Structures are given as structure tokens and as C-alpha cells.
Amino acid sequence: SSDDLSEYMSSAGQIISCTVQAHADTGRPKGWALVKYATPAQAQFAVNQFNQQDLHERQLNVRLDRAKLEDLDGSIVFVGNLPWSCVDSELTEIFSKYEPSDVRVKTTASGKSRGFALMRFIDSNKASLAISQMHGTTIGDRTIEVREDKAIEERTTNKTTNTSSTRNRRRVKGDSKDGKNPNGATDQINNKKAGNDKASVFAAEQTPNLNLYVNNLNWNSTDDDLFQHFCSAGVTPTSAKVQMNQTNGRSRGWGLVSYNSIEDAERALKQLNKTILDERKISVRFDVK
Secondary structure (H helix, E strand, O other): HHHHHHHHHHHOOOEEEEEEEEEOOOOEEEEEEEEOOOHHHHHHHHHHHHHOOOOEEEOOOOOOOOOHHHOOOEEEEEEEEOOOOOOHHHHHHHHHOOOOOOEEEEOOOOEEEEEEEEEOOHHHHHHHHHHHHHOOEOOOOOEEEEEEEOOOHHHHHOOOOOHHHHHHOOOEOOOOOOOOOOOOOOOOOOOOOOOHHHHHHHHHOOOOOOOEEEEOOOOOOOOHHHHHHEEEEEEOEEEEEEEOOOOOOOOEEEEEEEOOHHHHHHHHHHOOOOOOOOOOEEEEEEOOO
């Protein structure tokens, strides 16, 4: 509970608030919490003190919350295609001559790397220098992408009409035993009823295009989570959108990611199909037009 966690972590400093996050509809815990300390120093001490420690037979993953990193002062730099083993301290050392004020390798709720990081620079000139000198260099066996981080609103706004033109699932003619459609209408194919015409859907899925269909998303994954995960393939999407139920505002469990070129889309598909995003193994394929 929130009280148990607050008592456990109070030895690190004065806790202003401690809230175990829960689902609004069921009240069941989501498995993570936010703890606010009186000072940044106390918060950092708590990370050092409690990360990877056991609480009620579960190993904790404790880190500074960076949900609003984009709102902080300074220039934000995105570093993508990192080795899965790369951690904050290693990346900080690699970029040390550019003097980043904050370096965070993004992780899942279980603490596993998501293959990219966000760095904040107080000096915008040093941020620009880091981008120009480090982009295309290697860490381990991976060629990293270093660029200015996009604002969230840019990530979710499609610069082309690709996504909007593919939101409606492909329609095919329905067949009856005599080869005619008894209703004189077309049947809608969606991701849950693809079996209506397996041959047509299979053929369409093999046709590369600019848009990727991403299924089995965590119900809590956001547009930004989807965008950043697909940036880890080393190519930047033009848009990433988790599809929402218009009635209740909840995720429908799938999303669309668009690219400027088919080559970029193919690269992302090959690298990210069956990978883990927010503790769910996602399925990625070309979107059916």
C-alpha cells in the first residue's frame, strides 16, 4: 500500500507524497508508484538506497521520474539504437566532454532498457556539438542516432496523410456459396476478424508501405511511448498514434506508426517485431490499406 511504501522509503528523507498508482475502474494496483521527496538530493539518495532492493519479496526498480523531462529548461537530445546493456553511467561518460546536465536511458517498468536515452544540456551550443560529432558513431556494435528531441506534439502529428488514409481497414467483397454477395454490400475486415478473407489479408500484409500496424500494446502505453520505442530502431517515425476508443477514451490495444520511406518502415519492422514495449510483446506488420 501507499502507507507501507512511504514507511519503507522514509529513511531516505522527508516524503511529501507517496501514491501507489491504481486502475480507476477496478482499484487494483498498477505495480508502480510515485514518491516525492522534499529535496532533489533526498530523491537521488533514495534511488541509490532502494534501487534493486526487495520489498515484500519483490525487487524494486527505483529511478528518478523523468515523465516531464521535456518541460525542463535546456536542450533535449535523443540518443537512439543503444545497446541493450548501455546504462546511464556509461552514456554519461561517453558524452562527458559535452557536459550534459542529465542523462537517462529509458527503461520499462521492470527496469529493462528500451534502447534509447534522453539527455538534457544547459548549453545549447554543446548540445548541437554533441549531435554533429556523435551522430553515426558506434557504441559496442550499434551505430547510434543522435538528434534534437522532438516535442510530443510533433511526434503525434502526421506530416503526411499516410495514417489518416489507412485508419479504415481494407474492404473486400464478401462471397457466398454461389460466388455472389447476398447483401450486395462489402464486408469490413478489422484486426479481430482477419479470418474473413485470409488469402486477401495475407497478400496485403506482404506489400511494404509507409505505415506499420502495431498490436498487443499495453493498455497504458501512450503515443510518446510508441514513438520512442520505434525510434530505437535507428530511424525516426513521422508519427506514432495509439488508437483510442472514442466512447470511453481507453486504448484499443493497437497503434499506427508511419515513416517517410518504405526502407525505414521495413527496418523498424524487422528490428521491433516481437520486442517488448511496457512489458508486452508487440506484433508489428505492414498496415493493410
